[in-house]
Amino acid sequence: MPNLTADAPIALNAAVDTEDAPGLARRVRECTAVAHSSAEARPFIAQLMAGELDLPSYVRYLAQFARVYEALEARPAQPSDPAIIDPALARFGAIEADLRALGAADWRVRYPELSATAAYCDHLRGLAPDDLPRYVAHHYTRYLGDLSGGQIIGRMVERHYGATPDQLSYFRFEHIHAVVPYKRAYRDGLDALDFTEAQAELFLAEAKDAFRFNSDLFDELER
Numbered sequence: 001m002p003n004l005t006a007d008a009p010i011a012l013n014a015a016v017d018t019e020d021a022p023g024l025a026r027r028v029r030e031c032t033a034v035a036h037s038s039a040e041a042r043p044f045i046a047q048l049m050a051g052e053l054d055l056p057s058y059v060r061y062l063a064q065f066a067r068v069y070e071a072l073e074a075r076p077a078q079p080s081d082p083a084i085i086d087p088a089l090a091r092f093g094a095i096e097a098d099l100r101a102l103g104a105a106d107w108r109v110r111y112p113e114l115s116a117t118a119a120y121c122d123h124l125r126g127l128a129p130d131d132l133p134r135y136v137a138h139h140y141t142r143y144l145g146d147l148s149g150g151q152i153i154g155r156m157v158e159r160h161y162g163a164t165p166d167q168l169s170y171f172r173f174e175h176i177h178a179v180v181p182y183k184r185a186y187r188d189g190l191d192a193l194d195f196t197e198a199q200a201e202l203f204l205a206e207a208k209d210a211f212r213f214n215s216d217l218f219d220e221l222e223r
Contacts, residue, residue, distance in 0.1 A: 023191035024200060028140065031204050035211035040149065042218035049153065051160030058157050059102050061221055062170070063111035066095045068217075071121040072138060076129055084136070084189035088175040089143045101167045116216040123213065133199040136190070137206035141214070144186060146171070147179050 039045070047053050048061070069092040077085070099107045113121075127134050154171030157163045176182050195203065 024193060024195065024203070025187035025190045027200070028137075028190070028204055028207050032141075032207050032211055035208050035215070039211045039215045039218065042215055042222065044218045044222040047222075049156050051156070053161075055102070055157075055161040055163060057221075058161060058163070059099070059104050059107075060111055062095060062099060062102070063104065063107040064114055064117045064217060064221065066092065066099065066107065067113055067117050067121050068124070069095060069142070071124040072142060074125065075127070075135060078129055078132075080132075082132075082136075082189055082193060084186050085139060088173060089139075089146075091143075091146065091170055094169040094172070098167050098170050101164070101169075114217065114220045116213070116220040120213040120217060123209075132193075133195060133203040134206040136193070137203050138210050140186075140190065141207055141210035144183060147173070147176075147183055151179070 044053075044061075048058065069090075073090050073092050099105065104110060124138060127138075129135075150171055154168050158168060
């Protein structure tokens with residue numbers, strides 16, 4: 001698998017990958033298409049992207065997802081981890097920096113954990129460290145999302161709500177030189193995973209569950 005990192009600033013590019021990705025990458029894209037579209041269409045996200053909310057609404061969103069990334073990134077590295085589990089993708093530190101820049105250094109107190117966030121985080125923490133199929137499903141859902149639609153969210157938050165660069169480091173991957181080649185390498189890495197068919201099915205089912213956790217969180221943010 002190609003080296004996924006490079007020491008140059010990221011090129012913010014939300015272009016989608018080619019449609020001919022083989023193997024597991026294609027399977028997960030196809031089997032989660034409906035759940036993915038459903039998550040993106042949730043009213044909170046649609047309103048955020050349309051400029052119908054405000055910067056404090058984005059801060060509420062960020063405070064919940066800080067907890068999700070904290071849980072996702074708490075898993076100890078395993079000697080057999082594939083290259084796609086790349087430390088350059090970690091987002092919790094960047095999100096904490098953004099929350100401080102947004103005047104919410106006390107985010108844990110000011111924005112209590114929502115029930116949907118708690119369910120999502122409890123599920124992530126409950127995954128065994130060696131349960132690679134299920135862990136990679138959440139890794140794929142969050143980080144490939146950040147490198148795709150997440151780049152658009154960052155631009156919309158800047159455009160609609162006046163967020164400054166120091167408030168948007170969540171969307172900057174400082175050690176990734178270009179999004180499209182990186183995503184292609186990531187998908188190649190998915191295809192190279194030595195999963196049995198039973199493990200592949202676990203991965204696919206968990207990826208659908210990951211989108212459901214995200215949808216539930218967006219729904220509670222709306223309420």
